[in-house]
Amino acid sequence: MDILQDHLARTRASGGVFARSVVQPPWGLRLPGTIQLSLHTVVQGRAWIWLDDPRAAMEVVPGDLCLIRGGPEHHVAHTPDPAACQPHEEFLRRHPSDERSDDRAATVFLCGAYRFAGDVGRSLIDALPPTLLLHAAAHDPLHDVIGFLSRELGAPAAGHQTVLDRLLDVLLVMAMRAAYDQSPTAPRWYRAGGDPRLGPALHAIHAQAEHPWTVPELASLSGMSRPAFARNFERSLGQAPMQYLTDWRMTLARDHLRGEELTLDQIARRTGYTSPNAFAAAFRRHHGVPPGHWRQEELSSDPSRR
Structure with a gap:
């Protein structure tokens, strides 16, 4: 009996959104706190992520994975500047999708969102810190999953959505496992x-x-x-x-x-x-x-x- 797996199954955890963005500076994205759990990773270039204080921004480089628990708004940008950050809809209008861009000066980043149902789901989310930055070494399986996700988003083929759903599930479990291993707020049952x-x-x-x-x-x-x-x-x-x-x-x-x-x-x-x-x-x-x-x-x- 894997208790973490049991909790995830009971919460009917499901990926809501996963998007790949290719952008040139200046750029910035503001996301609402209503997202229960956000996952961000950079494939090329770098990004800064913070909640309400840009002085506490975390730099995210290729291979890193950042988890953001729902609550306050959070920001993802090329520099820790709130003025550069736009709501999601405005960001998409100003930065139309260019998923096949090969411009090495561009930043390529992935944003995912997860939903959890019920009290079991809330207990999983509440046990996470507000923000957590995970560094994946080249030999880390997390690094491989992020690379696979990026390739699938950049060149979708038959069964694309099913592949994304399964990869997001894998990413979620690996990220939560790493988060609980590192966090003093991990559930006692874990x-x-x-x-x-x-x-x-x-x-x-x-x-x-x-x-x-x-x-x-x-x-x-x-x-x-x-x-x-x-x-x-x-x-x-x-x-x-x-x-x-x-x-x-x-x-x-x-x-x-x-x-x-x-x-x-x-x-x-x-x-x-x-x-x-x-x-x-x-x-x-x-x-x-x-x-x-x-x-x-x-x-x-x-x-x-x-």
């Missing part, structure tokens, strides 16, 4: 999942949330005594095992409720409760309202469903 003492129990919880797990059973999976397991689990995850299990079940329940595809009885069974009443009681203890009421409020507040 680090604990690789711990041979806790990994088996943690993987079991995520793989089978519907199973009626007990602390002795989870301790047995990890090859520890019950007290030692409980102590190590709480130290690493910040919660007792049963509280972690309940929180994970409630996270899954919220995402199922938003989806509308499952009945309350089906959600109860998928999240480890013996009946809709038992599920409703647990949900109400956790959220203060019954699941049906929570679902109605959530759906009515979502403008995309109107």
Whole structure:
């Protein structure tokens, strides 16, 4: 059980946009903070990326990958100058696509955007730093994926969109893995999942949330005594095992409720409760309202469903 893969699958993570730009200075692009996760890389030349303070701009050179978490606007430009940055629509009008340009003085850069659904998706995004610059050495697989993306965008052929979607998926997983490895804000489950003492129990919880797990059973999976397991689990995850299990079940329940595809009885069974009443009681203890009421409020507040 790969917990990161499980989270990405549950969030229905999907690439929204990936574009290749070939531009001559002066140029600059301003992107909205509504993009949940942006990915930027330079194929030729160099670019500067920053949020609200150009003095903190990061220089991006070929092979680098920059991740930007949603929130404030961010800027990509030939120099750290906010005055040079235009909204996306104006940027496209002023810099029409010239994907086959062979001008060595031009800057060639790629911009991607990713969307994540539900609370599982939000937890992945929230665990990332606001900005992260990854440097890929020539032998790094990340470097190879970036080069492949650039070639595909520059010379599209049959099946072009499918290739881009798959490459963006690969880039996303490699980037998030590198980000979590480097970041002190990485999710606790990411680090604990690789711990041979806790990994088996943690993987079991995520793989089978519907199973009626007990602390002795989870301790047995990890090859520890019950007290030692409980102590190590709480130290690493910040919660007792049963509280972690309940929180994970409630996270899954919220995402199922938003989806509308499952009945309350089906959600109860998928999240480890013996009946809709038992599920409703647990949900109400956790959220203060019954699941049906929570679902109605959530759906009515979502403008995309109107």
